[in-house]
Amino acid sequence: MSEIKLSENKVNELIKLCEAYGNQPGELINILHKAQDTFGYLPREVQEIIARQLGIPVSKVYGVVTFYSFFTMTPKGEHPISVCMGTACYVRGAEKVLDEFKRVLGINVGETTSDGKYSLSSLRCVGACGLAPVVLIGEKVYGRIVPGDVEKILKELD
Template sequence: MSDIKLACNIAEQVKAICDTYDNQPGELIHILHEAQHLQGYLPEEMQRIIARKLNIPVSKVYGVVSFYTFFTMTPKGKHPISVCMGTACYVRGSEKLLEEFRRILGIEVGEITPDGKYSLDCLRCVGACGLAPVVMIGEKVYGRLQPVDVKRIIDELDATR
């Protein structure tokens, strides 16, 4: 069992999200999306609160969270980087992009930089195959990238607050 404890205000916000959807089990995916937006991930305690409010087993909540790739149970960096490894992106060099992000950030896939600014992941398809290779950073899609572009992107993100 997880030792992570949610802040009281986050727990109350999760309960309020459930209430907004009248605690309907059929709204689980919508509720999970909004709950994940609060912290950037769905820790065990948050899943338990949602299960309790919707009167469904925690295993059902966990099953949905672990099935869909847009849900995560681990914290992400301020700038979560996801390199698409779908067929079109892979053929057009996404593996080289991933290697360049790893080299510049000094982290492996699934890790967060020590300052918490960046996390690095892979995903299977963004649905923007015409822009391959594609990288998502937060909600922004970067297309037609080359490894040489990675340093510029990181520098631009470092310049933002």
């Protein structure tokens, strides 16, 4: 993974974030959530700064980041696409929809297109089972999606 260099402003913002939580190791998950909201993801440099501020090993921060599926160490695309793979969606063909997104975008789950426009992930349940299969793109919910809808949806986003 290529090394990013955070600007001094971003480093200071991260330090202030940790200070807002009293630099308490018990606030690690809350700090990581806020940091991911700020940066869009949690690269190694961000994890190292948080560890230093909280006085804990980087390995502990990394362990939390990799344990919880909410956290990501890779930047998300401008249009993050999440395909629900919960039971209702799966039974109604979500896997074929996911396969079509992979084919059209040329990426796998957890990856971002080289132009940074799209990233692809799968979720366990969106809670919109009546609309299955469901795809989330950013905050927008697309329901009753079939593989044939994928290219049309992507064209709308361009």
